[in-house]
Structures are given as structure tokens and as C-alpha cells.
Amino acid sequence: MIYLDNSATTRPYKEVLTTFMQVNELYYANPASIHIAGVEANTLLVKAREQIAQLLKTEANHVLFTAGGTESNNFAFYGVAKKGNFRGKHIITTEIEHPSILEAAKRLESEGYEIDYLKPDKNGVISLDELQEKLRKETILVSIMHVNNEMGAIQPIAEAATIIHENSRAMFHVDAIQSFGKLSIAFNDEAGPDILSLSGHKIHALKGSGVIAFRKKPMLEPLLVGGGQEFGLRSGTVAVPQAVAFAKAARLAIEALPLQLEKYKKWSANLHAYFAQFGTDVFVLSPKNGAAHILSFSVRGLKGEILINALQKRNIIISTSSACSSKQTKTSHVVEALNVDSQFKNGVLRLSFGAFTTDEEIQAFKEVFTAIMKELKGANER
Numbered sequence: 001m002i003y004l005d006n007s008a009t010t011r012p013y014k015e016v017l018t019t020f021m022q023v024n025e026l027y028y029a030n031p032a033s034i035h036i037a038g039v040e041a042n043t044l045l046v047k048a049r050e051q052i053a054q055l056l057k058t059e060a061n062h063v064l065f066t067a068g069g070t071e072s073n074n075f076a077f078y079g080v081a082k083k084g085n086f087r088g089k090h091i092i093t094t095e096i097e098h099p100s101i102l103e104a105a106k107r108l109e110s111e112g113y114e115i116d117y118l119k120p121d122k123n124g125v126i127s128l129d130e131l132q133e134k135l136r137k138e139t140i141l142v143s144i145m146h147v148n149n150e151m152g153a154i155q156p157i158a159e160a161a162t163i164i165h166e167n168s169r170a171m172f173h174v175d176a177i178q179s180f181g182k183l184s185i186a187f188n189d190e191a192g193p194d195i196l197s198l199s200g201h202k203i204h205a206l207k208g209s210g211v212i213a214f215r216k217k218p219m220l221e222p223l224l225v226g227g228g229q230e231f232g233l234r235s236g237t238v239a240v241p242q243a244v245a246f247a248k249a250a251r252l253a254i255e256a257l258p259l260q261l262e263k264y265k266k267w268s269a270n271l272h273a274y275f276a277q278f279g280t281d282v283f284v285l286s287p288k289n290g291a292a293h294i295l296s297f298s299v300r301g302l303k304g305e306i307l308i309n310a311l312q313k314r315n316i317i318i319s320t321s322s323a324c325s326s327k328q329t330k331t332s333h334v335v336e337a338l339n340v341d342s343q344f345k346n347g348v349l350r351l352s353f354g355a356f357t358t359d360e361e362i363q364a365f366k367e368v369f370t371a372i373m374k375e376l377k378g379a380n381e382r
């Protein structure tokens with residue numbers, strides 16, 4: 001199988017699975033227990049937290065483990081909103097966030113918070129001027145994703161952070177779920193974002209593992225209450241094997257980043273040039289300067305499922321652009337926000353690369369896609 005759906009989820013690294021199994025087998029004790037087995041499990045947890053903090057250039061007690069990207073995003077959104085609502089109830093986000101932000105925003109709106117949604121341009125990039133205009137004294141949170149999961153647009157996070165910090169007291173949260181391990185992000189910088197969300201299964205770790213990291217002391221209301229784990233901010237017995245696996249995958253991803261990025265850039269440029277050969281029959285939604293591991297495109301008048309099935313018959317797996325969030329059949333909010341032409345908007349598909357993608361797989365995709373386009377043309381002419 002040629003798997004080109006790495007933005008939906010990734011195959012775990014072998015080493016990560018081995019670590020996960022070993023920790024489950026040998027260090028299964030509750031890390032909060034005071035007996036020796038608990039202390040040993042906790043030692044691993046502390047180490048995993050320190051390793052992630054080191055990679056993010058923050059402090060260990062600023063890193064909390066969650067059950068995934070959705071929880072990290074929800075936690076940042078509700079947690080900061082609830083903690084900061086004595087200062088104001090105004091929040092800024094964008095029209096093209098992941099549903100784990102947009103649905104949280106909707107819920108807060110129903111509770112009386114006011115949310116402004118920044119509109120992206122046709123390349124999916126927000127306007128920094130609009131961000132500055134929308135900031136107010138009572139803005140408590142700005143949440144902007146780093147890389148869009150549906151089409152790969154990269155937001156100007158460093159510049160946005162400067163504007164936010166110079167003009168407000170708002171916390172700046174960044175959904176870095178599609179960018180961590182693929183692009184670098186200046187988190188240690190005084191002028192950088194305040195909070196990052198990460199998800200394990202996007203970086204070849206395990207599903208159901210995530211991190212929410214803070215540049216400074218976490219200031220947010222817990223979502224989950226109970227035993228007071230994770231510095232009293234996220235109750236629930238910590239999944240030590242998940243945490244250790246996450247730390248391992250994160251290290252491997254960061255180590256491999258320069259080499260991987262080179263490959264992604266090569267494949268992205270190659271595929272942009274390849275799709276251009278089809279003239280106006282193929283529309284590429286991903287901007288050339290977007291994240292190189294995501295490439296979204298659409299064939300004129302063709303429903304996405306038809307192409308997905310045709311590729312699948314030849315063992316190539318790709319997905320609709322929003323496959324990581326749901327099996328939705330309606331046009332995605334991102335495609336709507338970008339005003340994609342009606343002839344293309346119902347067929348947007350996404351190729352996304354990961355650590356296991358190879359040159360041969362990209363070549364095979366092109367050959368199969370060319371054959372399918374020929375078949376479709378032939379069928380149309382008959």
C-alpha cells in the first residue's frame with residue numbers, strides 16, 4: 001500500500017512501538033503511587049516531559065500530557081477563556097481552524113463570549129493588519145493554527161505573536177499539530193506564541209496522545225478535574241507509555257526534520273509542476289510557499305470519492321482534504337473560506353507525506369494519476 005494520507009494520521013515508528021510496549025510491560029504502575037514501581041514509572045514520565053520541554057525550549061513543568069490534539073486545542077481555548085474572563089470575553093481566531101477550535105469557539109459564543117474570525121486570502125493566509133485591527137483591550141485569547149491541515153497554508157506566527165504581545169495582554173495559542181516536526185517554530189522567543197498544541201499520531205507516535213505546552217507558567221482553568229495530576233491542571237492517571245512514546249517520536253521527528261523537509265520540498269515542487277501539465281483540468285489549492293508535506297488539488301467537475309476509489313484500486317491511499325477531522329460529505333469550511341471555484345470545490349483531495357514516504361511512491365502516484373486522467377477523458381469522449 002502506498003500511504004499518502006499522513007496528515008490524517010501516521011504509521012508509528014518501529015522504535016516508538018517497541019518503547020511503548022516495553023513501558024507497558026515493565027513500568028505499568030501508576031506514576032502517582034508512592035511505592036517503588038510507581039516511582040519508577042514516574043521517573044520515566046519526568047524524563048519524557050523534560051525531553052519534550054528541551055525540544056520545545058521551555059521548562060518541564062510547562063508541558064502537560066493530554067489525550068490528543070483535540071483535547072489540547074479544547075483545553076487552550078476553554079481553559080484560557082474561563083481563566084481570563086474577568087478581564088474580557090473577546091477572542092480572535094481564524095475561519096480555517098480545525099473543528100476542535102471552531103466548535104469550542106461556537107460553544108463559548110453561546111456562553112456570551114465574542115469571537116472574531118480572521119478571513120484568509122486565496123492562499124489561506126490571514127492578514128496581520130486585520131489581526132491588529134481586531135485586537136482590543138478586552139481580548140483574552142488569540143488562536144491561530146501554524147499549518148492548515150487541509151491545504152498547508154503557513155500562517156505568519158512569529159509576526160502575529162509580536163503584534164499580539166505589543167498591542168494586547170491576550171494569550172497567543174498556536175495549533176502546531178500539522179507543523180511540529182515539519183517546520184520549526186520559535187517558541188522560546190519572548191515574542192513567540194504562549195501556548196502550543198501538539199498531537200502524537202501526526203508525528204509517528206500513537207493515537208490518543210498529545211501535549212499542550214506553555215512558554216511561561218500555565219494559566220488556565222482545568223477541563224478535567226479529579227485527582228489533580230499534571231500540576232493540578234489535567235486530572236486523570238497519566239498514560240506513561242503514551243508520554244514516553246510521544247517524547248521518542250518527537251525527538252526522532254526533530255532530528256529528521258532537515259532531511260525530511262528537503263524531501264517534502266522536492267516532492268511538492270515536483271507535483272506542482274506535474275499537476276500544471278493538466279492545465280485548467282486540475283486546480284491546486286495548496287500555495288507553492290505552503291507547507292511542503294501537504295498538497296491539495298481538485299479535478300474539474302470530479303467528485304473526490306471517485307478519484308479516491310480509483311487510486312485505492314491501485315493501492316494508493318489519499319484522502320479528502322479534511323479527512324483527519326471527520327467523514328463529512330459537505331464542502332469543507334476551509335474550501336468555502338477560500339472561495340474555491342464551484343467546478344472544483346466538491347472534489348478537493350489531499351496528498352500528505354510522512355517519514356515513510358519514498359521517491360518511488362511519488363512516482364507511482366503520478367503514473368497512476370496520469371492513467372486515471374486518460375481513462376476519464378476517454379470515458380467522457382465516448
Ligand SMILES: Cc1ncc(COP(=O)(O)O)c(C=O)c1O
Nearest residue numbers: 068069070098149177178199324
Ligand atoms: C490542525 C489540526 N488540529 C487538530 C487536530 C486534532 O488532533 P487529534 O486527531 O489528535 O485530536 C488535527 C487532526 O485531526 C489537525 O490536523
